[in-house]
Amino acid sequence: MSGERKKLVEVEKLRKYFPVKSGFMKTNYVQAVQDISLHIFEGETLGLVGESGCGKTTFGRTLLQLYTPTSGKIVYDGKTIFDSEKNIHEKMLPYRRKMQLIFQDPSASLDPRMTVGEIVGEALDIHKLHQGKTERQDRISELLTRVGLNSEHANRFPHEFSGGQQQRIGIARALAVEPEFIVCDEPISALDVSIQSQVVNMLEDLQEQIGLTYLFIAHDLSVVRHISNRIGVMYLGCLVELAESYELCAHPIHPYAQTLLSAVPIADPEKTRSRQRILLEGDIPSPLNPPSGCRFHTRCPYATEKCSQEIPQLKEYSPGHYAACHMLDK
């Protein structure tokens, strides 16, 4: 099925390093995203999970060209928008209409001095999506209703809303330009448990109604599992496993993905106490000086000598199930 589907976003060997001054005339690099290749089909939700500092947010922002990639290639809807080899670097303004972003912290991502109407309307102004005041007003009301607020809210300021409502405003702002593709960067982790499911449902409804494509970044595996069609697991800047979400949760093959899954607490006392857990030693290494070879080898229970020397490549082990691990080659 996946062969016939249209690829909306294609990423090849995307890399993002951040320079860090570490002394006179000396610069080190934080290797935040290391050669990630993947594609996102039209209309699907691709989940991206990993621990803090693994580069999942950086990946999302580099994809939108909010950070200039260090190297790699990004193709959106058949057009190359960035290619370090051919030196292509397209102007992003026309693409901003198609690609949008929802932020993690709703209160920090809304200007406290602008009313909700101004926040949502700003995008309409920039992209000249209205003719005259009344049309603009109508469009704002329509957007607010769409995300479950009402049109009177347009004259209020962000601080008058609860966290869940603020996130809805953030979503309305992203929807204002009628995008095709939205990067959701931990959109629900700042919300209360009882509000999270409301927002998840709304994102799903919007996808169904407008045919949106999502890149859903989160660290909460159970929510990602719920909303995504496919899930990618990241560790220290690398993509270590990518599969259909059911397949990944039921049969993870990369040791890190297995650990991550076994660490997620389940809201079921007997199940969670009876299962076998894989505990990792130590902490995530610094991306300033990542381990050689497979980046996971320092904490991997199955690591061999080969793992510390050779970088494992992402390979397809069963249809649609990719992983990067030397152990699986045997």
Added chain:
Amino acid sequence: MDNKLLEVKDLRVSFFTPAGEVKAVDGISYDIHENEVMGVVGESGSGKSVEAYSIMGLLANPGKVVGGSITFQGEDVLAYTEEQRRDFRGKKVGMIFQNPMTCLNPVYTIGDQLMEALRCHDKSISKQEARARAVEMLELVGINNADKRVDQYPHEFSGGMRQRAMIAMAMICHPKLLIADEPTTALDVTIQAQILDLMKDLQKKTGMAIIFITHNLGVVAEICDKVSVMYAGHIMEQGKVNDIFYAPAHPYTKGLLRSLPNLDEKERNRLIPIEGTPVDLLDPPKGCSFGPRCEHCMKVCLTKKPPLVEVGDGHVSACWLHVKEMKAQKAGKEENV
């Protein structure tokens, strides 16, 4: 049971803000026995942290305990003088906070901070002895090279290790009760799993009681013996962990459990959310605080606070539905007679 450690009765805590009185904790009661792990779950603003702070006497202005009692091993905690309280904190009850970075002093070494906790409570301990105890404690919480690590500063520790150091600090005086206020919320899942394992392990070794405050139901399922579910300053439901997860009685608990995505299901089903928004504590509903969001809301729910009804062995729930059911049962019995 007579090994009761802590008894909280009808505790009320209010914050007197310029906008009016906020009843953060509004009449909650529970007991904790030795060797027991109690989970307190609730959303932000449900009063779960405030309740823990009032046990430790850490409430900041404008917060005040306005009613009720807290008894620890027969002693009235609220009547303590400042000196008695200092003796109580740390020695009898230890506390772990959510964010280990902001709770450790950045300009003192980890060892200094551990030794301070120890020597505050026992002046007769020599420096060498205190240091030895600090190293021993760090080893106990699973920090490698403890004798070197003890001289390092908090910034040289990673997030998970800082939380381990916090646990070591809270436990160095062997308290009978440990209050853990969202100890794993700021950590990654794999580190969270490590810390939970460590806490379970230490609890078994020392037999201390733990009050575990969290909003994550998965964590509760993992570590707790009994659970209190809080909403807007009230305990909605309280019971053994299996009762709460397998036979929840209160609509709020049911709603919370239902709204969680299931990791095992193959098909993608819609989540069932709890509708509405959390309570504005400045203007709380007159009746049941969950009433406006409850699918079973009746007339009485909007005007009168529901009583705590015993629905099973050690399992209580505050909902008018139980009262209605009991009345119906009674009526049924009478008819049978």
